[in-house]
Amino acid sequence: MSDLNITLAPPGALPGPASLRERLARWRERGNWIGLILPLGILFVWQASTSLGLIQPVFLPSPLATVQAAWKMATQQNLHMDFLVSISIVGQAFIYGSAAAIVLGVAAGLSSRVERFFGPTFDTIRHIPGIAWLPLIVLWLGIGAPAKVLVIAKSVFFPVFLNTLQGIRSVDKNHIELAQVLTLTRAQLVRKVILPSATPSIMVALRYSAGLAWALVVVAEGLSGIQGIGFLIFRAQGLLLTDQLIVCMVIIGLVGFGIDRLMFLAQRRVLRWKQGFDG
Amino acid sequence: MSNAGSLQIRGVSKRYQVEDHRIDVLRSVSLDVRPGEFISIVGPSGCGKSTLLRLIVGLDDDYEGEILLDGARIARTSLDRGIVFQDHRLLPWLTLEGNVALSLENAPWPASRKREAVAEHIALVGLERFESAYPHQLSGGMAQRAAIARGLVGRPGVLLLDEPLGALDALTRVRLQDELLRIWRAESVTMLLVTHDVDEAIYLGDRVVVMNAKPGRIVADLPVGLPHPRDRSSPGFGDLKRRVLEHMQDYDLEVASA
Numbered sequence: 400m401s402d403l404n405i406t407l408a409p410p411g412a413l414p415g416p417a418s419l420r421e422r423l424a425r426w427r428e429r430g431n432w433i434g435l436i437l438p439l440g441i442l443f444v445w446q447a448s449t450s451l452g453l454i455q456p457v458f459l460p461s462p463l464a465t466v467q468a469a470w471k472m473a474t475q476q477n478l479h480m481d482f483l484v485s486i487s488i489v490g491q492a493f494i495y496g497s498a499a500a501i502v503l504g505v506a507a508g509l510s511s512r513v514e515r516f517f518g519p520t521f522d523t524i525r526h527i528p529g530i531a532w533l534p535l536i537v538l539w540l541g542i543g544a545p546a547k548v549l550v551i552a553k554s555v556f557f558p559v560f561l562n563t564l565q566g567i568r569s570v571d572k573n574h575i576e577l578a579q580v581l582t583l584t585r586a587q588l589v590r591k592v593i594l595p596s597a598t599p600s601i602m603v604a605l606r607y608s609a610g611l612a613w614a615l616v617v618v619a620e621g622l623s624g625i626q627g628i629g630f631l632i633f634r635a636q637g638l639l640l641t642d643q644l645i646v647c648m649v650i651i652g653l654v655g656f657g658i659d660r661l662m663f664l665a666q667r668r669v670l671r672w673k674q675g676f677d678g
Numbered sequence: 679m680s681n682a683g684s685l686q687i688r689g690v691s692k693r694y695q696v697e698d699h700r701i702d703v704l705r706s707v708s709l710d711v712r713p714g715e716f717i718s719i720v721g722p723s724g725c726g727k728s729t730l731l732r733l734i735v736g737l738d739d740d741y742e743g744e745i746l747l748d749g750a751r752i753a754r755t756s757l758d759r760g761i762v763f764q765d766h767r768l769l770p771w772l773t774l775e776g777n778v779a780l781s782l783e784n785a786p787w788p789a790s791r792k793r794e795a796v797a798e799h800i801a802l803v804g805l806e807r808f809e810s811a812y813p814h815q816l817s818g819g820m821a822q823r824a825a826i827a828r829g830l831v832g833r834p835g836v837l838l839l840d841e842p843l844g845a846l847d848a849l850t851r852v853r854l855q856d857e858l859l860r861i862w863r864a865e866s867v868t869m870l871l872v873t874h875d876v877d878e879a880i881y882l883g884d885r886v887v888v889m890n891a892k893p894g895r896i897v898a899d900l901p902v903g904l905p906h907p908r909d910r911s912s913p914g915f916g917d918l919k920r921r922v923l924e925h926m927q928d929y930d931l932e933v934a935s936a
Contacts, residue, residue: 577767580735580755582784591780595771672771672812 460642465649468642478631482650484544485620485627489612492548496555496612497605504563508597509589514564521560529554529615530622537623547619554615555608562604566597599670606662613655682713682868683748683758683835685734690743692729692894702893703729706743709887709896711836716862716869718883720876722926726894727872731838734870735761747835757785760829764841766821768813768828774800775809778828785832799827802861819850823857830865839871843878855881859906876922880915881908888925898925 448454449461472478507514529550540546570593578588620629628647635644692704704726711717719727732738734745736755745752768777782792800809803823813821822842829837843851862869873879879886880902888898904914
Protein backbone atom coordinates (compact mmCIF):
# COMPACT_ATOMS: atom_id res chain seq x y z
CA MET A 400 0.00 0.00 0.00
CA SER A 401 0.99 3.62 -0.24
CA ASP A 402 2.46 3.57 3.28
CA LEU A 403 5.21 1.27 2.07
CA ASN A 404 6.27 3.69 -0.65
CA ILE A 405 6.78 6.41 1.89
CA THR A 406 9.02 4.25 4.03
CA LEU A 407 11.38 3.58 1.16
CA ALA A 408 11.42 6.92 -0.62
CA PRO A 409 11.41 10.46 0.72
CA PRO A 410 7.86 11.74 1.01
CA GLY A 411 8.35 14.11 -1.92
CA ALA A 412 8.50 11.10 -4.22
CA LEU A 413 4.93 9.90 -3.58
CA PRO A 414 3.05 8.79 -6.67
CA GLY A 415 0.44 11.28 -7.89
CA PRO A 416 -3.29 10.55 -7.85
CA ALA A 417 -3.95 7.31 -9.71
CA SER A 418 -6.16 7.22 -12.79
CA LEU A 419 -9.59 5.60 -12.57
CA ARG A 420 -8.34 2.58 -14.48
CA GLU A 421 -5.38 2.04 -12.15
CA ARG A 422 -7.61 2.37 -9.14
CA LEU A 423 -10.05 -0.16 -10.58
CA ALA A 424 -7.16 -2.56 -11.21
CA ARG A 425 -5.85 -2.09 -7.67
CA TRP A 426 -9.34 -2.61 -6.29
CA ARG A 427 -9.63 -5.90 -8.18
CA GLU A 428 -6.17 -6.97 -7.01
CA ARG A 429 -6.91 -6.27 -3.38
CA GLY A 430 -9.88 -8.61 -3.59
CA ASN A 431 -12.50 -6.16 -2.36
CA TRP A 432 -14.94 -7.55 -4.96
CA ILE A 433 -15.53 -10.62 -2.82
CA GLY A 434 -17.61 -8.33 -0.61
CA LEU A 435 -20.15 -8.13 -3.45
CA ILE A 436 -20.78 -11.89 -3.68
CA LEU A 437 -23.10 -12.09 -0.70
CA PRO A 438 -25.40 -9.14 -1.57
CA LEU A 439 -25.69 -10.36 -5.18
CA GLY A 440 -26.50 -13.86 -3.89
CA ILE A 441 -29.23 -12.49 -1.63
CA LEU A 442 -30.66 -10.50 -4.52
CA PHE A 443 -30.69 -13.63 -6.64
CA VAL A 444 -32.51 -15.72 -4.01
CA TRP A 445 -34.96 -12.85 -3.49
CA GLN A 446 -35.73 -12.62 -7.20
CA ALA A 447 -35.99 -16.40 -7.56
CA SER A 448 -38.35 -16.88 -4.63
CA THR A 449 -40.72 -14.15 -5.82
CA SER A 450 -40.76 -15.10 -9.50
CA LEU A 451 -41.32 -18.78 -8.62
CA GLY A 452 -44.28 -17.66 -6.50
CA LEU A 453 -42.85 -19.20 -3.34
CA ILE A 454 -43.87 -16.19 -1.29
CA GLN A 455 -46.79 -13.77 -1.51
CA PRO A 456 -46.05 -10.17 -2.60
CA VAL A 457 -47.62 -8.80 0.57
CA PHE A 458 -44.88 -10.50 2.59
CA LEU A 459 -42.09 -10.00 0.08
CA PRO A 460 -42.57 -8.05 -3.17
CA SER A 461 -40.21 -8.77 -6.06
CA PRO A 462 -37.04 -6.70 -6.50
CA LEU A 463 -38.56 -5.07 -9.59
CA ALA A 464 -41.73 -4.05 -7.69
CA THR A 465 -39.51 -2.60 -4.99
CA VAL A 466 -37.56 -0.53 -7.50
CA GLN A 467 -40.85 0.72 -8.94
CA ALA A 468 -42.05 1.63 -5.47
CA ALA A 469 -38.81 3.53 -4.90
CA TRP A 470 -39.34 5.45 -8.12
CA LYS A 471 -42.89 6.26 -7.17
CA MET A 472 -41.87 7.42 -3.69
CA ALA A 473 -39.11 9.56 -5.10
CA THR A 474 -41.16 11.19 -7.85
CA GLN A 475 -44.62 11.46 -6.35
CA GLN A 476 -44.36 11.25 -2.58
CA ASN A 477 -41.51 13.58 -1.69
CA LEU A 478 -39.25 10.82 -0.38
CA HIS A 479 -36.36 13.27 -0.43
CA MET A 480 -38.17 15.52 2.06
CA ASP A 481 -38.45 12.71 4.57
CA PHE A 482 -34.87 11.78 3.93
CA LEU A 483 -33.72 15.36 4.53
CA VAL A 484 -35.72 15.53 7.75
CA SER A 485 -34.03 12.40 9.07
CA ILE A 486 -30.52 13.31 7.98
CA SER A 487 -30.80 16.83 9.42
CA ILE A 488 -31.88 15.46 12.79
CA VAL A 489 -28.92 13.07 12.75
CA GLY A 490 -26.52 15.79 11.65
CA GLN A 491 -27.57 18.23 14.36
CA ALA A 492 -27.65 15.59 17.07
CA PHE A 493 -24.22 14.31 16.08
CA ILE A 494 -22.66 17.77 16.03
CA TYR A 495 -24.18 18.96 19.33
CA GLY A 496 -23.65 15.66 21.13
CA SER A 497 -20.06 15.12 20.05
CA ALA A 498 -19.02 18.76 20.51
CA ALA A 499 -20.34 18.77 24.08
CA ALA A 500 -18.75 15.37 24.69
CA ILE A 501 -15.31 16.45 23.45
CA VAL A 502 -15.36 19.68 25.46
CA LEU A 503 -16.47 18.00 28.68
CA GLY A 504 -14.32 14.93 28.01
CA VAL A 505 -11.20 17.09 27.68
CA ALA A 506 -12.13 19.05 30.81
CA ALA A 507 -12.71 15.87 32.80
CA GLY A 508 -9.55 14.31 31.38
CA LEU A 509 -7.43 17.26 32.44
CA SER A 510 -8.94 17.72 35.86
CA SER A 511 -10.04 14.91 38.11
CA ARG A 512 -12.08 17.45 40.05
CA VAL A 513 -14.27 18.01 36.98
CA GLU A 514 -14.48 14.25 36.52
CA ARG A 515 -15.58 13.75 40.11
CA PHE A 516 -18.14 16.52 39.73
CA PHE A 517 -19.86 14.99 36.71
CA GLY A 518 -19.05 11.31 37.33
CA PRO A 519 -22.02 10.04 39.39
CA THR A 520 -24.60 12.07 37.43
CA PHE A 521 -23.27 10.97 34.05
CA ASP A 522 -22.97 7.34 35.07
CA THR A 523 -26.63 7.33 36.05
CA ILE A 524 -27.97 9.19 33.01
CA ARG A 525 -25.86 6.99 30.76
CA HIS A 526 -27.73 3.90 31.88
CA ILE A 527 -31.14 5.27 30.95
CA PRO A 528 -31.42 4.52 27.22
CA GLY A 529 -32.16 7.41 24.87
CA ILE A 530 -35.42 5.79 23.86
CA ALA A 531 -36.54 5.75 27.48
CA TRP A 532 -35.98 9.50 27.59
CA LEU A 533 -38.04 10.10 24.48
CA PRO A 534 -41.57 10.02 26.01
CA LEU A 535 -40.67 12.61 28.64
CA ILE A 536 -38.79 14.82 26.21
CA VAL A 537 -41.66 14.65 23.71
CA LEU A 538 -43.98 15.74 26.48
CA TRP A 539 -41.79 18.79 27.00
CA LEU A 540 -40.71 19.65 23.47
CA GLY A 541 -43.46 18.16 21.31
CA ILE A 542 -43.23 15.57 18.53
CA GLY A 543 -41.07 17.73 16.25
CA ALA A 544 -37.36 17.57 15.52
CA PRO A 545 -35.96 19.16 18.74
CA ALA A 546 -37.02 16.25 20.97
CA LYS A 547 -35.35 13.74 18.64
CA VAL A 548 -32.21 15.86 18.30
CA LEU A 549 -31.91 16.00 22.07
CA VAL A 550 -32.42 12.28 22.62
CA ILE A 551 -30.01 11.26 19.87
CA ALA A 552 -27.44 13.84 21.00
CA LYS A 553 -27.57 12.18 24.42
CA SER A 554 -26.81 8.80 22.85
CA VAL A 555 -23.94 10.28 20.84
CA PHE A 556 -22.58 12.09 23.88
CA PHE A 557 -21.61 9.17 26.10
CA PRO A 558 -19.40 7.04 23.84
CA VAL A 559 -17.54 10.18 22.73
CA PHE A 560 -17.24 11.55 26.26
CA LEU A 561 -15.90 8.30 27.71
CA ASN A 562 -13.43 7.75 24.87
CA THR A 563 -12.17 11.33 25.03
CA LEU A 564 -11.60 10.97 28.75
CA GLN A 565 -9.90 7.61 28.27
CA GLY A 566 -7.74 8.95 25.43
CA ILE A 567 -6.53 11.87 27.50
CA ARG A 568 -5.80 9.71 30.51
CA SER A 569 -3.74 7.21 28.55
CA VAL A 570 -1.24 9.74 27.19
CA ASP A 571 2.30 8.34 27.22
CA LYS A 572 4.16 9.32 30.40
CA ASN A 573 7.37 9.63 28.40
CA HIS A 574 5.77 12.27 26.20
CA ILE A 575 4.79 14.29 29.27
CA GLU A 576 8.39 14.05 30.45
CA LEU A 577 9.60 15.22 27.05
CA ALA A 578 7.29 18.23 27.25
CA GLN A 579 8.85 19.00 30.61
CA VAL A 580 12.37 18.80 29.17
CA LEU A 581 11.34 21.15 26.35
CA THR A 582 9.87 23.51 28.98
CA LEU A 583 6.41 23.50 27.38
CA THR A 584 3.72 25.41 29.27
CA ARG A 585 0.53 23.65 30.32
CA ALA A 586 -1.38 25.11 27.36
CA GLN A 587 1.35 23.97 24.97
CA LEU A 588 1.36 20.55 26.59
CA VAL A 589 -2.39 20.20 26.05
CA ARG A 590 -2.30 21.44 22.47
CA LYS A 591 0.85 19.73 21.24
CA VAL A 592 0.89 16.51 23.25
CA ILE A 593 -2.30 15.59 25.09
CA LEU A 594 -4.96 16.39 22.50
CA PRO A 595 -3.16 14.74 19.55
CA SER A 596 -2.50 11.63 21.59
CA ALA A 597 -6.21 11.40 22.44
CA THR A 598 -7.37 11.84 18.83
CA PRO A 599 -7.26 8.16 17.85
CA SER A 600 -9.70 7.15 20.56
CA ILE A 601 -11.88 10.22 19.92
CA MET A 602 -12.07 9.33 16.21
CA VAL A 603 -13.08 5.75 16.95
CA ALA A 604 -15.90 7.02 19.17
CA LEU A 605 -17.07 9.54 16.56
CA ARG A 606 -17.26 6.84 13.90
CA TYR A 607 -19.17 4.53 16.19
CA SER A 608 -21.63 7.14 17.38
CA ALA A 609 -22.33 8.49 13.87
CA GLY A 610 -23.65 5.05 12.96
CA LEU A 611 -25.54 4.83 16.23
CA ALA A 612 -27.20 8.21 15.62
CA TRP A 613 -28.45 7.12 12.22
CA ALA A 614 -29.89 3.89 13.62
CA LEU A 615 -31.58 5.77 16.46
CA VAL A 616 -33.28 8.36 14.27
CA VAL A 617 -35.25 5.60 12.62
CA VAL A 618 -36.48 4.35 15.99
CA ALA A 619 -37.24 7.85 17.27
CA GLU A 620 -39.21 8.76 14.17
CA GLY A 621 -41.10 5.51 14.36
CA LEU A 622 -42.12 6.25 17.92
CA SER A 623 -43.19 9.85 17.43
CA GLY A 624 -43.71 12.38 14.65
CA ILE A 625 -45.18 12.44 11.17
CA GLN A 626 -42.08 12.77 9.00
CA GLY A 627 -38.81 11.04 8.20
CA ILE A 628 -37.61 7.65 7.00
CA GLY A 629 -38.46 6.04 10.33
CA PHE A 630 -42.01 7.35 10.15
CA LEU A 631 -42.37 6.04 6.57
CA ILE A 632 -41.28 2.56 7.52
CA PHE A 633 -43.90 2.23 10.27
CA ARG A 634 -46.59 3.83 8.13
CA ALA A 635 -45.79 1.38 5.31
CA GLN A 636 -46.22 -1.51 7.71
CA GLY A 637 -49.60 -0.17 8.85
CA LEU A 638 -50.82 0.19 5.26
CA LEU A 639 -49.32 -3.15 4.19
CA LEU A 640 -47.17 -1.35 1.61
CA THR A 641 -44.42 -3.93 1.94
CA ASP A 642 -42.59 -2.66 -1.14
CA GLN A 643 -42.26 0.82 0.40
CA LEU A 644 -41.16 -0.73 3.68
CA ILE A 645 -38.34 -2.52 1.92
CA VAL A 646 -37.35 0.64 0.05
CA CYS A 647 -36.97 2.41 3.40
CA MET A 648 -34.92 -0.46 4.83
CA VAL A 649 -32.57 -0.44 1.85
CA ILE A 650 -32.17 3.33 2.11
CA ILE A 651 -31.39 3.06 5.83
CA GLY A 652 -28.78 0.39 5.17
CA LEU A 653 -27.12 2.26 2.31
CA VAL A 654 -27.04 5.60 4.15
CA GLY A 655 -25.62 3.89 7.23
CA PHE A 656 -22.92 2.32 5.05
CA GLY A 657 -22.21 5.72 3.48
CA ILE A 658 -21.93 7.42 6.88
CA ASP A 659 -19.50 4.79 8.08
CA ARG A 660 -17.32 5.11 4.95
CA LEU A 661 -17.30 8.87 5.32
CA MET A 662 -16.26 8.63 8.95
CA PHE A 663 -13.60 6.11 8.02
CA LEU A 664 -12.13 8.49 5.46
CA ALA A 665 -12.21 11.35 7.95
CA GLN A 666 -10.50 9.13 10.50
CA ARG A 667 -7.80 8.11 8.04
CA ARG A 668 -7.18 11.71 7.09
CA VAL A 669 -6.93 12.93 10.68
CA LEU A 670 -4.76 10.01 11.76
CA ARG A 671 -2.45 9.89 8.75
CA TRP A 672 0.51 10.15 11.12
CA LYS A 673 -0.37 6.81 12.66
CA GLN A 674 1.73 3.80 11.87
CA GLY A 675 0.01 1.03 9.94
CA PHE A 676 -3.36 2.65 10.35
CA ASP A 677 -5.98 0.68 8.47
CA GLY A 678 -9.13 1.46 10.40
CA MET B 679 31.23 31.28 18.69
CA SER B 680 31.21 28.60 21.31
CA ASN B 681 28.53 28.41 23.96
CA ALA B 682 29.72 25.13 25.46
CA GLY B 683 28.88 24.91 29.13
CA SER B 684 30.95 23.71 32.07
CA LEU B 685 29.35 21.40 34.56
CA GLN B 686 30.21 20.84 38.22
CA ILE B 687 28.60 18.00 40.06
CA ARG B 688 29.41 18.21 43.77
CA GLY B 689 28.66 15.52 46.28
CA VAL B 690 25.38 14.48 44.72
CA SER B 691 23.49 11.75 46.56
CA LYS B 692 20.07 10.37 45.75
CA ARG B 693 18.23 7.71 47.68
CA TYR B 694 14.87 6.02 47.69
CA GLN B 695 13.21 4.78 50.81
CA VAL B 696 11.55 1.43 50.16
CA GLU B 697 9.61 0.48 53.27
CA ASP B 698 12.26 0.27 55.98
CA HIS B 699 15.39 -0.03 53.91
CA ARG B 700 17.20 2.63 52.00
CA ILE B 701 18.50 2.32 48.46
CA ASP B 702 21.45 4.53 47.56
CA VAL B 703 20.94 5.23 43.88
CA LEU B 704 23.80 7.70 43.93
CA ARG B 705 26.28 8.28 46.76
CA SER B 706 28.46 11.42 46.83
CA VAL B 707 29.03 11.66 43.11
CA SER B 708 31.37 14.45 42.08
CA LEU B 709 32.44 15.26 38.55
CA ASP B 710 33.89 18.31 36.80
CA VAL B 711 33.26 18.73 33.11
CA ARG B 712 35.12 21.39 31.16
CA PRO B 713 33.41 23.35 28.38
CA GLY B 714 33.36 21.38 25.14
CA GLU B 715 34.43 18.10 26.71
CA PHE B 716 32.98 14.76 25.66
CA ILE B 717 32.47 12.60 28.75
CA SER B 718 31.46 8.96 28.54
CA ILE B 719 29.82 7.47 31.59
CA VAL B 720 29.87 3.70 31.62
CA GLY B 721 28.67 1.21 34.18
CA PRO B 722 26.51 -1.83 34.81
CA SER B 723 22.75 -1.45 34.93
CA GLY B 724 21.53 -0.12 38.24
CA CYS B 725 24.63 2.01 38.84
CA GLY B 726 22.58 5.20 38.66
CA LYS B 727 24.06 6.58 35.45
CA SER B 728 20.69 7.36 33.91
CA THR B 729 19.48 8.80 37.22
CA LEU B 730 22.45 11.16 37.17
CA LEU B 731 21.39 12.44 33.74
CA ARG B 732 17.82 12.93 34.95
CA LEU B 733 19.14 15.06 37.80
CA ILE B 734 21.32 17.12 35.45
CA VAL B 735 18.51 17.72 32.96
CA GLY B 736 16.28 18.79 35.83
CA LEU B 737 13.54 16.15 35.76
CA ASP B 738 14.18 15.32 39.41
CA ASP B 739 15.00 17.95 42.05
CA ASP B 740 15.00 15.62 45.02
CA TYR B 741 18.70 15.02 45.80
CA GLU B 742 21.51 16.15 48.05
CA GLY B 743 24.56 18.07 46.85
CA GLU B 744 24.63 20.47 43.97
CA ILE B 745 24.87 20.57 40.22
CA LEU B 746 26.19 23.76 38.63
CA LEU B 747 26.05 24.74 34.98
CA ASP B 748 28.52 27.55 34.27
CA GLY B 749 28.61 28.24 37.99
CA ALA B 750 24.85 28.56 38.44
CA ARG B 751 22.86 25.95 40.28
CA ILE B 752 20.44 24.15 37.98
CA ALA B 753 16.75 24.32 38.80
CA ARG B 754 14.12 22.37 36.89
CA THR B 755 14.39 21.80 33.16
CA SER B 756 15.75 24.47 30.88
CA LEU B 757 16.60 24.97 27.23
CA ASP B 758 20.30 25.30 28.13
CA ARG B 759 20.40 21.54 28.78
CA GLY B 760 19.34 19.20 25.96
CA ILE B 761 18.77 15.47 26.23
CA VAL B 762 18.48 12.53 23.85
CA PHE B 763 16.73 9.46 25.25
CA GLN B 764 17.28 5.83 24.34
CA ASP B 765 13.84 5.69 22.73
CA HIS B 766 13.83 8.53 20.22
CA ARG B 767 10.67 9.92 21.84
CA LEU B 768 9.57 11.81 18.75
CA LEU B 769 5.89 12.73 18.85
CA PRO B 770 4.21 10.51 16.24
CA TRP B 771 1.69 13.18 15.18
CA LEU B 772 4.33 15.78 14.32
CA THR B 773 6.51 15.70 11.23
CA LEU B 774 10.26 15.57 11.62
CA GLU B 775 10.33 19.35 11.19
CA GLY B 776 7.54 19.81 13.75
CA ASN B 777 9.35 17.60 16.26
CA VAL B 778 12.61 19.53 15.98
CA ALA B 779 10.77 22.86 16.11
CA LEU B 780 8.98 21.80 19.30
CA SER B 781 12.28 22.42 21.09
CA LEU B 782 12.13 26.08 20.14
CA GLU B 783 8.52 26.63 21.17
CA ASN B 784 9.68 28.78 24.10
CA ALA B 785 13.03 29.98 22.78
CA PRO B 786 13.24 33.80 22.83
CA TRP B 787 14.03 33.98 19.10
CA PRO B 788 12.15 35.54 16.18
CA ALA B 789 10.27 33.07 13.95
CA SER B 790 12.74 33.44 11.09
CA ARG B 791 15.68 32.50 13.26
CA LYS B 792 13.75 29.47 14.56
CA ARG B 793 13.03 28.32 11.02
CA GLU B 794 16.69 28.68 10.07
CA ALA B 795 17.86 26.82 13.17
CA VAL B 796 15.46 23.94 12.47
CA ALA B 797 16.57 23.62 8.83
CA GLU B 798 20.22 23.91 9.84
CA HIS B 799 20.01 21.15 12.43
CA ILE B 800 18.03 18.82 10.22
CA ALA B 801 20.83 19.26 7.69
CA LEU B 802 23.44 18.75 10.42
CA VAL B 803 22.13 15.26 11.13
CA GLY B 804 21.75 14.52 7.40
CA LEU B 805 17.97 14.37 7.18
CA GLU B 806 17.30 17.04 4.53
CA ARG B 807 14.39 15.99 2.28
CA PHE B 808 12.71 14.20 5.20
CA GLU B 809 11.36 17.34 6.88
CA SER B 810 7.74 16.42 6.29
CA ALA B 811 8.06 12.71 7.11
CA TYR B 812 6.27 11.34 10.15
CA PRO B 813 8.31 9.38 12.73
CA HIS B 814 6.83 6.01 11.72
CA GLN B 815 8.24 6.57 8.24
CA LEU B 816 11.80 6.88 9.60
CA SER B 817 14.18 4.03 10.39
CA GLY B 818 15.50 3.65 13.94
CA GLY B 819 18.78 5.36 13.06
CA MET B 820 17.03 8.24 11.31
CA ALA B 821 14.66 8.74 14.24
CA GLN B 822 17.61 8.88 16.63
CA ARG B 823 19.33 11.47 14.40
CA ALA B 824 16.13 13.51 14.49
CA ALA B 825 16.15 13.27 18.29
CA ILE B 826 19.74 14.54 18.30
CA ALA B 827 18.72 17.48 16.07
CA ARG B 828 15.88 18.24 18.50
CA GLY B 829 18.33 18.08 21.43
CA LEU B 830 20.73 20.52 19.78
CA VAL B 831 18.49 22.96 17.94
CA GLY B 832 18.08 25.29 20.94
CA ARG B 833 21.88 25.57 21.21
CA PRO B 834 22.15 24.13 24.72
CA GLY B 835 25.43 24.41 26.63
CA VAL B 836 25.30 20.71 27.46
CA LEU B 837 23.82 17.80 25.54
CA LEU B 838 23.00 14.73 27.64
CA LEU B 839 22.83 11.43 25.78
CA ASP B 840 21.10 8.58 27.63
CA GLU B 841 22.17 5.44 25.75
CA PRO B 842 21.04 7.03 22.50
CA LEU B 843 22.44 4.23 20.35
CA GLY B 844 21.43 1.38 22.66
CA ALA B 845 18.44 0.26 20.63
CA LEU B 846 20.13 0.33 17.21
CA ASP B 847 21.70 -2.52 15.23
CA ALA B 848 25.50 -2.85 15.34
CA LEU B 849 26.18 -1.34 11.92
CA THR B 850 23.93 1.71 12.35
CA ARG B 851 25.42 2.16 15.75
CA VAL B 852 29.03 2.33 14.56
CA ARG B 853 28.01 4.75 11.82
CA LEU B 854 26.14 6.98 14.27
CA GLN B 855 29.13 7.01 16.63
CA ASP B 856 31.16 8.74 13.90
CA GLU B 857 28.22 11.05 13.25
CA LEU B 858 28.10 11.97 16.93
CA LEU B 859 31.79 12.92 16.88
CA ARG B 860 31.28 15.04 13.76
CA ILE B 861 28.25 16.76 15.33
CA TRP B 862 30.12 17.32 18.59
CA ARG B 863 32.92 19.10 16.72
CA ALA B 864 30.56 21.08 14.49
CA GLU B 865 28.46 22.33 17.41
CA SER B 866 31.30 22.60 19.95
CA VAL B 867 28.93 21.56 22.70
CA THR B 868 29.69 19.79 25.97
CA MET B 869 28.45 16.21 25.78
CA LEU B 870 27.72 13.64 28.46
CA LEU B 871 27.08 10.20 27.07
CA VAL B 872 25.71 7.40 29.21
CA THR B 873 26.29 3.94 27.78
CA HIS B 874 26.82 0.36 28.84
CA ASP B 875 29.03 -0.32 25.84
CA VAL B 876 32.69 0.06 26.89
CA ASP B 877 33.95 0.26 23.29
CA GLU B 878 31.53 3.07 22.56
CA ALA B 879 32.57 4.93 25.70
CA ILE B 880 36.27 4.79 24.79
CA TYR B 881 35.72 5.47 21.09
CA LEU B 882 33.83 8.69 21.78
CA GLY B 883 34.93 10.14 25.10
CA ASP B 884 37.74 12.49 26.13
CA ARG B 885 37.34 10.83 29.50
CA VAL B 886 35.64 7.63 30.53
CA VAL B 887 33.90 7.83 33.88
CA VAL B 888 33.25 4.36 35.31
CA MET B 889 30.35 3.92 37.70
CA ASN B 890 29.35 0.99 39.84
CA ALA B 891 26.23 -0.07 41.65
CA LYS B 892 25.16 -0.58 45.29
CA PRO B 893 25.68 2.20 46.08
CA GLY B 894 25.71 4.02 42.75
CA ARG B 895 29.04 5.85 42.64
CA ILE B 896 31.97 6.83 40.45
CA VAL B 897 34.83 4.32 40.77
CA ALA B 898 37.22 5.65 38.13
CA ASP B 899 37.74 8.66 35.88
CA LEU B 900 40.11 7.69 33.06
CA PRO B 901 41.43 10.11 30.44
CA VAL B 902 41.41 8.46 27.02
CA GLY B 903 44.23 10.41 25.37
CA LEU B 904 44.05 8.60 22.02
CA PRO B 905 43.93 10.66 18.81
CA HIS B 906 40.80 10.60 16.64
CA PRO B 907 39.86 8.62 14.64
CA ARG B 908 40.40 5.91 17.20
CA ASP B 909 41.31 2.39 16.17
CA ARG B 910 39.25 -0.06 18.17
CA SER B 911 41.93 -2.76 17.70
CA SER B 912 44.95 -0.69 18.73
CA PRO B 913 46.94 -1.71 21.85
CA GLY B 914 46.16 1.60 23.60
CA PHE B 915 42.44 1.06 23.10
CA GLY B 916 42.69 -2.52 24.35
CA ASP B 917 44.64 -1.47 27.47
CA LEU B 918 42.09 1.13 28.38
CA LYS B 919 39.23 -1.28 27.78
CA ARG B 920 40.86 -3.77 30.16
CA ARG B 921 41.21 -1.09 32.85
CA VAL B 922 37.59 0.00 32.45
CA LEU B 923 36.38 -3.58 32.70
CA GLU B 924 38.53 -4.18 35.78
CA HIS B 925 36.93 -1.23 37.51
CA MET B 926 33.51 -2.52 36.58
CA GLN B 927 34.34 -5.98 37.89
CA ASP B 928 35.43 -4.70 41.29
CA TYR B 929 31.76 -4.65 41.94
CA ASP B 930 31.36 -8.39 41.30
CA LEU B 931 34.30 -9.21 43.55
CA GLU B 932 32.96 -7.07 46.36
CA VAL B 933 29.60 -8.73 46.14
CA ALA B 934 31.18 -12.19 46.03
CA SER B 935 33.30 -11.57 49.15
CA ALA B 936 30.49 -9.92 51.09
